[in-house]
Amino acid sequence: MFSYLLGANILAPIGPKPTRILDVGAGSGRWVVEVAEEFPSTIVTGLDLSPILPHGTIPSNCKFIVGDLTDGLKFDDGTVDLVHSRYRRASPPLMRIINAGVKQTQWPCYMRDVYRVIKPGTGWAQCTEFQGHGLFSEGIVPEDSAIRQVCANTTSSLTLV
Ligand SMILES: C[S@@+](CC[C@H](N)C(=O)[O-])C[C@H]1O[C@@H](n2cnc3c(N)ncnc32)[C@H](O)[C@@H]1O
16 A cells, blocks of 8 residues: 555665665565565565564565564674655654654664664665544545554554553
8 A cells, every 4th residue: 555655665865786685564564575575586584573574575685584673683884775664643742653662762772773873875664654534634535544543553453452
């Protein structure tokens, strides 16, 4: 859905030949697989707390590692072209990303770590967060849209937690 809405998986203006891309909180791994297909000579790594592997054929330039991003990114300084992190919904004032995995107070540390691993001068961080309520209140999103239903379901699920 994100790549459909945004028109691409990668919006950051990375060069045509990245060597290493990292997806933090990779979830289903779909973004990792799609990006690995788009850049067959790039090592695309998905990091997640959970050992989820994508369905289907996994390109040989994909790597999946299990880890907690709050323990620090285990990558050398200045080696990554793009660090991607995407959640589906941010909820101010909590502003947690990666499905409640990173609390507001942990953001600075995470972003410092991202800054440390990206290539100096050419590396990028791409964070995608989703907050539908502003659009909802402006009447942009139709009442019966699927996205409203997704937000309502997410909110009620988080309330249960
Ligand atoms: C909502 S999913 C997003 C998945 C994927 N980025 C996407 O957009 O489809 C959030 C993912 O972040 C992972 N996650 C949460 N906290 C984490 C942490 N501290 N370290 C690593 N991964 C984490 C969860 O296991 C989950 O797979």
